[in-house]
Amino acid sequence: MILRMSTLFLRTLREDPADAEVPSHRLLVRAGYIRRTAPGIYSWLPLGWRTYLNVERIVREEMDAAGFQEIHLPALLPREPYERTGRWTEYGDLLFRLRDRKGNDMLLGPTHEEIFTLLVKDLYSSYKDLPLSIYQVQWKFRDEARPRAGILRGREFSMKDSYSFDIDDAGLQRSYDKHRVAYQQTFDRLGLDYVIVSAMSGAMGGSLSEEFLSPCEVGEDTYVRCTSCDYASNTEAVDVPVPEALAYADAPAAHVEDTPDTPTIDSLVDYLNSQPHLRREDRPWQASDTLKNVIVKVVHPGGDSELLAVGVPGDRDVDEKRLGAQVYPSALAAATDEDFAAYPGLVRGYIGPEALGETKTAKVRYLLDPRVVPGTRWVTGANEPDKHVVDLVAGRDFDGDGTVLAAEVRAGDPCPRCGRPLAMARGIEIGHIFALGTKYAEALDLKVLDEHGKQVVVTMGCYGLGVSRALAAIAENNHDAKGLIWPREISPADVHIVATGKTDAPFEVAERLAADLDAKGIRVLLDDRRAASPGEKFNDADLIGIPTIVTCGRRIVDGKVEIKDRRTSERIDLPIDDVVDHLVEVCAES
RNA sequence: CGGGGAGUGGCGCAGCUUGGCAGCGCGUCGGCUUUGGGAGCCGAAGGCCAGGGGUUCAAAUCCCCUCUCCCCGACCA
Numbered sequence: 001m002i003l004r005m006s007t008l009f010l011r012t013l014r015e016d017p018a019d020a021e022v023p024s025h026r027l028l029v030r031a032g033y034i035r036r037t038a039p040g041i042y043s044w045l046p047l048g049w050r051t052y053l054n055v056e057r058i059v060r061e062e063m064d065a066a067g068f069q070e071i072h073l074p075a076l077l078p079r080e081p082y083e084r085t086g087r088w089t090e091y092g093d094l095l096f097r098l099r100d101r102k103g104n105d106m107l108l109g110p111t112h113e114e115i116f117t118l119l120v121k122d123l124y125s126s127y128k129d130l131p132l133s134i135y136q137v138q139w140k141f142r143d144e145a146r147p148r149a150g151i152l153r154g155r156e157f158s159m160k161d162s163y164s165f166d167i168d169d170a171g172l173q174r175s176y177d178k179h180r181v182a183y184q185q186t187f188d189r190l191g192l193d194y195v196i197v198s199a200m201s202g203a204m205g206g207s208l209s210e211e212f213l214s215p216c217e218v219g220e221d222t223y224v225r226c227t228s229c230d231y232a233s234n235t236e237a238v239d240v241p242v243p244e245a246l247a248y249a250d251a252p253a254a255h256v257e258d259t260p261d262t263p264t265i266d267s268l269v270d271y272l273n274s275q276p277h278l279r280r281e282d283r284p285w286q287a288s289d290t291l292k293n294v295i296v297k298v299v300h301p302g303g304d305s306e307l308l309a310v311g312v313p314g315d316r317d318v319d320e321k322r323l324g325a326q327v328y329p330s331a332l333a334a335a336t337d338e339d340f341a342a343y344p345g346l347v348r349g350y351i352g353p354e355a356l357g358e359t360k361t362a363k364v365r366y367l368l369d370p371r372v373v374p375g376t377r378w379v380t381g382a383n384e385p386d387k388h389v390v391d392l393v394a395g396r397d398f399d400g401d402g403t404v405l406a407a408e409v410r411a412g413d414p415c416p417r418c419g420r421p422l423a424m425a426r427g428i429e430i431g432h433i434f435a436l437g438t439k440y441a442e443a444l445d446l447k448v449l450d451e452h453g454k455q456v457v458v459t460m461g462c463y464g465l466g467v468s469r470a471l472a473a474i475a476e477n478n479h480d481a482k483g484l485i486w487p488r489e490i491s492p493a494d495v496h497i498v499a500t501g502k503t504d505a506p507f508e509v510a511e512r513l514a515a516d517l518d519a520k521g522i523r524v525l526l527d528d529r530r531a532a533s534p535g536e537k538f539n540d541a542d543l544i545g546i547p548t549i550v551t552c553g554r555r556i557v558d559g560k561v562e563i564k565d566r567r568t569s570e571r572i573d574l575p576i577d578d579v580v581d582h583l584v585e586v587c588a589e590s
Numbered sequence: 591c592g593g594g595g596a597g598u599g600g601c602g603c604a605g606c607u608u609g610g611c612a613g614c615g616c617g618u619c620g621g622c623u624u625u626g627g628g629a630g631c632c633g634a635a636g637g638c639c640a641g642g643g644g645u646u647c648a649a650a651u652c653c654c655c656u657c658u659c660c661c662c663g664a665c666c667a
Contacts, residue, residue, distance in 0.1 A: 014628060015603095020660095532625090
């Protein structure tokens, strides 16, 4: 099939749309691939839809090749299964809810664990049926608080979601690994760079989960990567190398000092440096010499809560996400005035380790950053207003009840694998795989008989891959100032033929080439517009981003056309008769 | 939910401070000319200035209220 610019349902924009910031959004709208229909909701135009279908096809081929079976579930779903797993409530405002004419609650599927689980329960009842991996490509609906960046984060988006069903943990691990490999192959074929970072399973439940992040400035997920080796990790999960313990035999004894009006680390450091009798000889005091003790409230799943004290070097904040991941499945909350009132030993702004810990006066569980090893000397709160302790030595004067990875991770911190500096990076989450376990099978009572005739709960995995988001990620990684530059397999066409000139000849040559290429199975976009100026056509071709551009123009009189590689801008002139063979070769190579 | 910005022909914007015929560029339609990097000239169509209320002889412009969109943050399989 030959697409003709003269009749194509397309309008390219000369200027950037006012509401688009990120490159993929800007260019996809400008080049006439998508149009905004409502906030976070987009319509696909012919070029965009062909491109989208290519991405979807590649994903589908890779899933099929891995032995997963495609099915298709409705997007419009009943409330009941989501009620049973608790997600009707848990999803909150994120869920698009509606009612049918009888008043029954319905929803637009944000994800389909429940329905897949019920479908398997409906059909299967024996361990002999397992393992099973099934998937679909479906539009998902989430009423995001803030949709952004075009199709990178929409309220309606396309996702390939797979689900695996196994009889035991070993089977789940095998299914998980198969999906992991299938994802690697899929993203390789899509031409997307990615890093795999371990993630917290959070609300999805389960033990193991990994995210596939495509490195990209406009991505929403921050992660940490090593500047030297290939270590990459979710920020929450970065490990901190434990420094060696220091000798402290000749360390001075701890002493309490008056430090009026110093409830913050900054004010404390300034005060220490301003007092001649407190100054250090070797260098000024800095925030990292202080030990900051932060009180948070941990709310357990049952609803009980307790206070927790976290001690971190004063130059670092407690990263709530990181701490939250450590206490999961309990949740974090801010400690209230009442909480503090219950522990008179805790003096806000002047909390020190001597009052903390299971055996101390405050009896608040006290966890320390791994950097606080025995022998390190600290300035920290003396548990009295306006007083701090200097030269408090870890291991001699205080201990924690354990360690916790709660301090923020910063660029320059050492890589846990090789010790070289880490860097902060951003990425687009293009895939997320979970070893779910039995959460959904239990809630929905999916059991099969095992070889002993005993009912066992099936264990599950779920594996998401954002198809429309992957397209946006590909666009983010494949463009220049002039427009998009598609990898051939993704591109809406293989070759963009531009005819230009005032005579019929170039147009006739272009038509003939288009027909010949089409006969060879090469997909052609033909710019057969007579009225458009050459400049307009060339700019449109660069904007649209088809990988090979053939210009039938002024060289026609020499029997030649120009072939340009969109990515490298390399141009060659070729005799007309050689063009088809040449392009067949070019298309086969890339 | 917090902070910032913006709503004016299809698109991108000016006009608002200081009230007085609703403008510019692009696009669209017709005509002539033009064809290698978004062509030229002539003519034309197309706008309740987000909505509601108010002030005024007169409101895109001033005042009050509402709505919507975009960006940053919070949130988020």
